[in-house]
Amino acid sequence: MKRIFLTTLILMLNYLSYGQLSFTTLYTKEGKETKNIEEASYYRELSLLENTQVRVIEKYIQPNKTKLLGTFPSFKEKKFIGEKLEAYENGKIKYKELYSNDGVLIDTAYYYHPNGKLKIAYKYPYTIEKNSTKVTDTLILVYHDSLGNRHLFNGNGYAEIEYRNSTVEKGNYKEHQRIGNWTGSFMDGKYTFEESYDNGKLISGITKDSTNKEYAYDQKNFMIQPAYPGDIIAIRKFIASNYSYPREAIQNKVKGTVRVSFVVDTVGNMVEMKVDEDLGFGTGEAAIKVLKKAKKWTPGYMRGVSVRVAYSLPIRLDMSGS
Known part of the structure; x- marks a missing residue:
């Protein structure tokens, strides 16, 4: 069927x-x-x-x-601009969001339970300078359970927050700031955590895996992005210096952007490389070939645990003058 x-x-x-x-x-x-x-x-x-x-x-x-x-x-x-709507498979609205002309989530966002009842709403105050949007704060407005009972209003009360990456966080707010003890899980429940806040500032936390092994963290190492030796600028320079232009691409004077994506795994290796946007004539394959020669990364960390992080990298080519 x-x-x-x-x-x-x-x-x-x-x-x-x-x-x-x-x-x-x-x-x-x-x-x-x-x-x-x-x-x-x-x-x-x-x-x-x-x-x-x-x-x-x-x-x-x-x-x-x-x-x-x-x-x-x-x-x-x-990248999304303007209003963005998503629905559950049952047809009920899942969320309503608004994006600026440069793709930043702004204004008020609404998220719903599968039964159609409002779950949570956020306010994203913002400013625009030189066509660049900057969100100045994240305010939690309301939180309701699936029965419609309100547990938080105007930044005060209890909330259970579910992110699109399967992370779940539960705890209390006071004047839009996290306070006291929070609990939750991430990576589809593989890890659980307990952490404490003081007026929105993370004091300390402990993550446990399925074997009860503990990983301590605080504000400094709560979230660490993967790092390439010499930073992202270094890998861009490496690609620019080592990219081998295919003969067919040169003959056809190809100009444009090849976009590749990859994952930095938990030990820093670049894996799952693929071409997302190709210019043809072997340009995509050449991009993957040069990426495989790049150095190993320092892995990223989330709540004290090394995690996989996905990246998308544009490679601009111009053989029009060749």
């Missing part, structure tokens, strides 16, 4: 694309791009609008209901 539905879907989208520029991609439930119809959970359609912006529509395959609505500035700039 899924194969028949998707075949019909793809035929319809190809037909629509005659009237407008449109691209459709399949994704697994985990959000990974796939070409396998059987493992696809939803699809994303990108359609060019009259003002060069791109309409983003995602739909669940089974049932055929809208998953997400939003807008990109262009096909190259895949």
